[in-house]
Amino acid sequence: MSTVDGYRRSLLRKDLLVLLVAVTIAAVAVVPGIGGDPMTISRSQSMGAIGVALIAACGLNLLAGYAGLVSLGQGAFVAIGAYLSAWAMLDLGLWWPLAIVAAIAASAGAGAVLSLAAARLSGPQVAMITLAFAIVVHRLFNELGMFGRLAGYPNVSNHDTSLLDPVTIGGVALEPPLFAGTSPLVMLLVAVVVVLAFVAYRNLTQSAWGRSLRAIATNEIVASHIGINARRRKTAVFTVAAAFGGVAGTMQTQLQAHLQPESFTFTLSLSLVIMVILGGAGRLYGPVVGVLVLMTLEHSNAMHALVEFQQENLSDSWFLSDEGLTGLLLILTLVFLPSGIVGGAQQLRYRRSRRTEAAPDPEVAIDADATIRREAARHEASTTPLAELPVAMELANVTHRFSGLIAVDDMQLTLRAGSIHALVGPNGAGKTTLVNLTTGVYPMQGGSSSSILGTEATGLPPHEIYRLGVARTFQTPQLFHGESALVNVMSGLDARLGQSFLATLLRLPRIRRLEAEARERAMELLRRLGIEEHAEVPTGELPYGLQRAVELARALASDPKVLILDEPAAGLNPSETYELGTTLEAIAASGVAILLVEHDMSLVIRVADEVTCMERGARIYHGDAAGLQQDEQVLTAYLGEGHVTIKGKGGADA
Numbered sequence: 319m320s321t322v323d324g325y326r327r328s329l330l331r332k333d334l335l336v337l338l339v340a341v342t343i344a345a346v347a348v349v350p351g352i353g354g355d356p357m358t359i360s361r362s363q364s365m366g367a368i369g370v371a372l373i374a375a376c377g378l379n380l381l382a383g384y385a386g387l388v389s390l391g392q393g394a395f396v397a398i399g400a401y402l403s404a405w406a407m408l409d410l411g412l413w414w415p416l417a418i419v420a421a422i423a424a425s426a427g428a429g430a431v432l433s434l435a436a437a438r439l440s441g442p443q444v445a446m447i448t449l450a451f452a453i454v455v456h457r458l459f460n461e462l463g464m465f466g467r468l469a470g471y472p473n474v475s476n477h478d479t480s481l482l483d484p485v486t487i488g489g490v491a492l493e494p495p496l497f498a499g500t501s502p503l504v505m506l507l508v509a510v511v512v513v514l515a516f517v518a519y520r521n522l523t524q525s526a527w528g529r530s531l532r533a534i535a536t537n538e539i540v541a542s543h544i545g546i547n548a549r550r551r552k553t554a555v556f557t558v559a560a561a562f563g564g565v566a567g568t569m570q571t572q573l574q575a576h577l578q579p580e581s582f583t584f585t586l587s588l589s590l591v592i593m594v595i596l597g598g599a600g601r602l603y604g605p606v607v608g609v610l611v612l613m614t615l616e617h618s619n620a621m622h623a624l625v626e627f628q629q630e631n632l633s634d635s636w637f638l639s640d641e642g643l644t645g646l647l648l649i650l651t652l653v654f655l656p657s658g659i660v661g662g663a664q665q666l667r668y669r670r671s672r673r674t675e676a677a678p679d680p681e682v683a684i685d686a687d688a689t690i691r692r693e694a695a696r697h698e699a700s701t702t703p704l705a706e707l708p709v710a711m712e713l714a715n716v717t718h719r720f721s722g723l724i725a726v727d728d729m730q731l732t733l734r735a736g737s738i739h740a741l742v743g744p745n746g747a748g749k750t751t752l753v754n755l756t757t758g759v760y761p762m763q764g765g766s767s768s769s770i771l772g773t774e775a776t777g778l779p780p781h782e783i784y785r786l787g788v789a790r791t792f793q794t795p796q797l798f799h800g801e802s803a804l805v806n807v808m809s810g811l812d813a814r815l816g817q818s819f820l821a822t823l824l825r826l827p828r829i830r831r832l833e834a835e836a837r838e839r840a841m842e843l844l845r846r847l848g849i850e851e852h853a854e855v856p857t858g859e860l861p862y863g864l865q866r867a868v869e870l871a872r873a874l875a876s877d878p879k880v881l882i883l884d885e886p887a888a889g890l891n892p893s894e895t896y897e898l899g900t901t902l903e904a905i906a907a908s909g910v911a912i913l914l915v916e917h918d919m920s921l922v923i924r925v926a927d928e929v930t931c932m933e934r935g936a937r938i939y940h941g942d943a944a945g946l947q948q949d950e951q952v953l954t955a956y957l958g959e960g961h962v963t964i965k966g967k968g969g970a971d972a
C-alpha cells in the first residue's frame with residue numbers, strides 16, 4: 319500500500335470515527351433519557367434538529383467557509399426543501415421519495431438562480447443579496463394562502479393525514495410523513511441521510527473541487543490562472559450549498575408535525591452562520607463542532623441554567639438571554655479563536671509539532687536537487703541556436719490603455735521553447751501590464767494579437783490560457799495560506815485532471831486514483847525544488863523565499879509549455895537567487911519557454927537567452943544580455959551610465 323493510499327484510508331477512518339463520536343455525544347447530551355427514560359417527541363425532534371442543522375451547516379461551509387461567499391440565506395433553502403416536499407406530498411400527491419427529490423431540486427434551482435446575481439458580486443454584497451433572499455422566501459411562506467400563512471402547513475382544516483399512504487422501507491410501514499417524529503425508523507432514516515450528506519460534503523472538500531473553492535476564496539484572478547472558471551464555480555457551489563439546505567429541509571419535514579413560518583426566519587440563517595464560524599469556517603469538522611456546541615447548549619438546560627445563574631447571582635433586571643449568550647460566545651470565539659474551535663485546535667497542534675522539530679534554515683532551504691539539473695544537461699534544446707527553437711508564444715502589436723495612459727505601446731514579443739526571455743525596464747515601464755495581457759487578466763485592445771503554441775489566444779480569459787499550457791507566478795506570491803504547501807501545489811494541476819462533479823461527490827475509484835497521483839506529482843515537484851520537508855506546513859507559516867518556491871512548484875505542476883515569472887527574485891537573498899537561476903535554466907532546458915520579468919540584473923544576465931527592455935510602454939531594446947549592457951538608450955533609461963558590466967550567458971563579456 320502506498321503512503322498516499324494509507325493516508326487516504328486513515329483519513330476516511332478518522333472522519334467516520336469523529337462523526338460517530340460527535341453523534342454519540344449529541345445523543346447523550348440531548349437525549350438524557352437514552353439510557354432509560356422513554357424517548358419523547360421533543361427529544362427525538364431535538365436529535366433530528368441537530369441532524370438537520372448539520373446538513374444545512376455543511377452546505378453553508380462549502381459556500382461561506384471554503385469559497386468565501388458568506389451567505390445569510392441558507393435558512394431560505396431549508397424552508398424551500400421543507401415546505402415544497404410537504405406540499406408535493408400532500409397537495410400534489412407525489413410519491414414521497416419523488417416529492418423529496420423534487421423539493422431538493424427546487425432548492426438547488428433557487429440557489430442556481432440566486433448565484434447568477436451573486437456571482438457578479440463579492441464580499442458584503444453577497445451577504446446582502448442572500449439576506450434579502452432569505453427575507454423574501456420567509457415572507458412568501460408567511461403570506462401564501464396555499465401554505466397556510468401564519469397558521470402553518472399542513473393546515474388541519476384542509477389536510478387529512480389519513481389520505482397519505484404509510485411509507486414502507488423494507489416492508490416496514492412508517493408513520494405518515496409530517497407526523498413521523500416519534501418513529502425510530504424515521505430517526506434512522508434521518509441519521510442515514512446525515513451520514514450520507516456528511517460523506518458527500520467530505521468528498522467535495524477533500525478534492526480538486528474543494529481546492530478550487532479555496533482558490534476562488536483567496537483570489538479569483540489567481541484561481542483563473544490555475545484553470546478555474548471562477549464564475550461557473552461560484553454558481554456550482556451556490557447550487558450545491560442550496561441543495562444541502564434543501565436536503566436539510568426535507569428531513570425537517572419528516573421530523574415535524576407542522577411547518578411554521580417562524581421556524582424559517584432570518585434567525586435560522588444567522589444561527590447556521592454562527593455555527594459554521596464557531597466550529598471553524600473552511601474546516602472539515604467546523605460545522606460538526608459548531609452545530610454540536612450550539613445546539614447542545616440550546617436543547618440542553620445549559621443556556622437556561624446560565625440565564626438563571628445571572629438572574630440569581632448578578633441581576634434580575636440586567637442579564638443576557640439565550641440569544642445574548644450566543645452572541646457573546648460568538649464574539650469571544652472571533653476574538654480568541656478567529657478560525658473557530660477546529661481551526662484553533664489545528665493551529666495549536668501544528669505549533670506543538672513544530673516546536674518539537676528543528677526549525678528549517680531558510681538560507682539553505684531551497685536546494686533544487688540533482689535530478690532537475692541532470693534533465694537540463696540531457697535536453698538537446700540547450701545546444702540549438704535560439705532562432706531555430708520553436709515559437710511557444712507570440713505577441714504582436716500589443717497596446718493597452720488605462721483611460722488616457724498608454725501602459726503598453728505596440729509591443730512585440732516572442733517566447734521560444736527551451737529558452738529564457740527576460741523582460742526588463744524601469745518601474746512603470748509596462749512589464750506587469752504586458753504580463754497581464756499575455757495571461758488574459760486584461761483584454762487585448764485594438765489590433766493586439768497573441769498566439770500560444772500556434773493557437774489563436776487573443777481575447778481568451780486566464781482559465782482558457784492556462785489550458786493552452788501557460789502558467790505564471792506573481793510579483794507577490796499568491797498562495798492559499800490556510801492550506802499546506804502540498805495542497806497549494808496540487809491545486810496547480812487540478813484543472814488538468816478533468817474530475818467530474820458527480821464522480822467527485824461519490825469519490826469513485828477514478829477520483830481516488832487521480833487524487834493519489836496529484837499528491838505524488840506535487841510531492842515530486844516539492845522534492846525537485848528541495849522543499850519537500852515543508853510539504854505539510856501551511857504556506858502562511860513559511861518564510862518568503864520558500865513561499866516563492868511553492869508558487870513556482872504550483873506553476874510547474876500543470877506541466878506548462880510557457881512559464882511567466884513576475885519578479886521571482888524579489889525578496890530573495892543572494893544564495894536563494896543563485897539557486898533560482900539554476901532552477902530556471904533547468905526548467906527552460908526541459909523545453910519550457912520562460913518569460914522572466916526581473917529587476918535583478920545579475921540573474922537576468924546570467925540566465926537570459928534574449929532580453930527585451932521596455933520604457934514607457936514601448937520596446938527600446940531586443941537582443942542578447944551582452945548587447946543590453948552596451949545599448950545607449952537602455953543605459954540612459956534603465957541601467958544607468960555607471961552600470962558595471964556583468965558576464966553574460968556562456969561567460970561572454972559584454
Ligand SMILES: Nc1ncnc2c1ncn2[C@@H]1O[C@H](COP(=O)(O)OP(=O)(O)OP(=O)(O)O)[C@@H](O)[C@H]1O
Binds near residue numbers: 743744745747
Ligand atoms: N490598473 C491600472 N490602472 C491604471 N493604471 C495602471 C494600472 N496598472 C498599471 N498602471 C499604470 O501603467 C503603467 C505601467 O505599469 P506596470 O505595473 O505595468 O509597470 P511595470 O513595468 O510592471 O512596473 P514595476 O517594475 O514597478 O512593476 C504605470 O504608469 C502604472 O501606473
